[in-house]
Amino acid sequence: MAIHLGPNRYGKAECRLVAVARDGEHTLTDLNVSTRLAGRLDATHLTGDNSDVLPTDTQKNTVYAFARRGVAAIEEFGLDLARHFVAGTDAVERAQVHVEAYGWRRLGGHSFARAGDEVRTATLTATAGQAWAVGGLHGLTLLNTTGSEFRGFPRDRYTTLPEASDRILATAVDARWRFASLEVDWDAAFEQIRGHLIAAFVETYSRSLQQTLYAMGERVLAHVPEVAEVRLALPNRHHFLVDLSPFGLDNPDTVYFAADRPYGLIEGTVQRDDAPEPGLAWDLGAA
Known part of the structure; x- marks a missing residue:
């Protein structure tokens, strides 16, 4: 062997x-x-020789x-x-x-x-x-109280989710972006990218969180030429209407239960067609 x-x-x-x-x-x-x-x-793995190990x-x-x-x-x-x-x-x-x-x-x-x-x-x-740079952020929590729906999905014997024509959309953004070069005003680029991620979330009428993800990445690439691609992970922070009928009360889209788990997780990459190859930007890869 x-x-x-x-x-x-x-x-x-x-x-x-x-x-x-x-x-x-x-x-x-x-x-x-x-x-x-x-x-x-x-050598350090095979024989324990540490002469090359900083x-x-x-x-x-x-x-x-x-x-x-x-x-x-x-x-x-x-x-x-x-x-x-x-x-x-x-x-x-x-x-x-x-x-x-x-x-x-x-x-x-x-x-x-x-x-x-x-x-x-x-x-x-x-x-x-060579050198590569990837910027990012995580924990940016965003919420729209309206302007979101989720309808037209397939149903099978295990589907219980009702279609939603108007729902709360909330997420905690985990975003990374690969720079096409190292000639960048890093702090200014970060503020621009963060601003465009937020603006796209606010301004997009969402028929799915996937659609919102693409709009966020697309807007960054359209406005920040230094960025070659954007990778996003968007957890769907579900908000469910509370049934107040046992108390003789209605609930006209007013009171919600914010569930922390389980949650849908939407992930995707938005890229320029002419973006340079990433090289080792995302990971070290093979040794």
């Missing part, structure tokens, strides 16, 4: 980093950084040391780290850095409040000759 080592990678997961810039009004940066390295690492503790220390220089856009920070690991370690052929940024709302010159559950993300991948 033939056996061989398949794709592999290693790194330091979830390095929590809070940086405070103290010039004038304080600025707070709150990050969660994960590193993944791949390359010529067969310790994960060193990777963690590098994250903090780079933060000492200051953290601007998370895409730039992650790209600097990924390139460093490829350039500085002979056996490392590919490096990926994933960054999550948690928002804080300013209350005063040095006071802040956590700004909800929404998280900005960036995944940067580098080799000796």
Whole structure:
């Protein structure tokens, strides 16, 4: 029986980093950084030879040391780290850095409040000759109280769902977008993309959450030329009318039960026809 080592990678997961810039009004940066390295690492798996293994503790220390220089856009920070690991370690052929940024709302010159559950993300991948950037967000919760329906679906012996001609549509957006180049104003692009995702959700009369997903991705690509494709995962946060008849009350689309599970999960990708190939943008792939 033939056996061989398949794709592999290693790194330091979830390095929590809070940086405070103290010039004038304080600025707070709150990050969660994960590193993944791949390359010529067969020996450590097959014989326990660690001569090519940059310790994960060193990777963690590098994250903090780079933060000492200051953290601007998370895409730039992650790209600097990924390139460093490829350039500085002979056996490392590919490096990926994933960054999550948690928002804080300013209350005063040095006071802040956590700004909800929404998280900005960036995944940067580098080799000796190329680099790729993927931006994103998750936890962006959106809701339309009307302007949504779901009708005309097939029925079988197990179908009990009634058709809905007017329903609440709610979701928590998980979006990632692949940039076509690295010549990007990262912060400005993020704000534009986030704004277009929201605008498409608000302005689209939805006959299905799939239709809304496509409208959101299409709008981003139509307005942000730096983006090559958008991947979206939209959980359908169901809202069910509560039966108030046992209490002698009607319920004219007023009182709902917000169910957290189970939920429908709609996923899809919207791409430009002429988008460059993704390379290793989405994942490290084979080692």
